[in-house]
Amino acid sequence: MHDILPDDQKYYEKVYDTAKEIAEFYNFGRIETPVLEDSELFVKGTGSTTEIVQKQMYSLKTRGGDSLTLRPEGTPSIVRAYLEHGMANWPQPVRLWYFGPYFRHERPQAGRYRQFWQLGFEVLGEKASIIDAQIVQIYFNILKELKLENIIVEINSIGDAMCQPYYRKTLAGYLRRRESALCADCRRRIKENPLRVLDCKEEKCQGVKAQAPQIVDQLCEECKPHFKEVLEYLEEIGVPYRLNPYLVRGLDYYTRTVFEIYQEGKEDSGQNALGGGGRYDGLVKLLGGKDTPAMGAALGVDRIVAVMKNAGIKVGEEKKVKVFLAQLGGLGKKKSLKLFEEMRQAGISAGESFDRDSLKSQLKIADKYGAKYTLLLGQREALEGTVILRDMETGKQESLKLDTAVAEIKKRLRK
């Protein structure tokens, strides 16, 4: 788990602001769920055969004996909230977005943390393919707004409750016949969830994967046109995508469309997806609600920040102020503290560096801040109840009364 220091914070804020603007445009409401939930929510929701549940959850027992887990992802919590707050009775679809910390016990490395930040968008209560395309579009737009280049979407359909079980059987049969050519994890996966083999990054399994039957060839009469429409919409709006028949995503709840978003050229490393998601038409029902289609995805904020920094993308302006307050001597410093507070209350953009004593170094900072005026408050001014106003452009100086200085500066700034 890592600290995020002020210089990096600017990037996180930029990602947040961009997502917020886009969320408002597409009419998504902000939701935040607790970082701790019942462990059962993720075991059931994320899925007991997933890496997340099997290896990566931070779980704890409370004194009362409850088992709680630090949220490893957002989707089950969103569905829990949808059910808990009766959102099924709101006008459908319900569009929600979130931005917050998530926790997975993984081996930390570049782009992979134990506490990381995700921003997510979810649409519940709509099965139309246009929603799938819109979710992909939203993520593409966020990354484009952030000036990330060469963004590409990898996409696949993994079918629904009609066709997926049939495909699983076909795939499991194929894999069983080649069991000895698979890694130990994949041999276990054949029984648990053969789709997960397609996700395996082990060198050993790549040959078997390459020859495996593909689900897109076995989609049912409803899934096939649904997927075709999603691709047609993406073409219409110009989002670059690539079909990836092995993309199954590592979470159990997905149905139909699944996608991941990459920066071109980085997609082979197996860990650099900037984001991903898909449809989860069965999850609301699985967690106790009515049959409710849903679609969503999440972006890894830490990974986006890393890409932005590597690409030299600049964020956050250097601090600029209109008025800089310089002080000299003990009494000058004392009066300055009050004057500075008065300027804040008057809404004047002002800067100071009370920690400096030399006038030269203070004026240097005033220059860096781009101040139009500098106020000088020394021992003599403090005793006389005055302050010197220096126009930073012309270098002209004049004396103002201390108690009317704020009003006078306000007047001049308005000119």
Ligand code: HAM
């Ligand atoms: P996910 O693919 O597990 O999906 O995570 C989404 C994104 O979070 C990843 O693409 C990656 O950028 C980032 N991420 C994941 N783990 C880490 C980590 N340890 N360190 C840094 N970044 C990480 C989900 O979580 C689903 N809930 C997405 C979703 C929403 N599906 C439907 N709705």
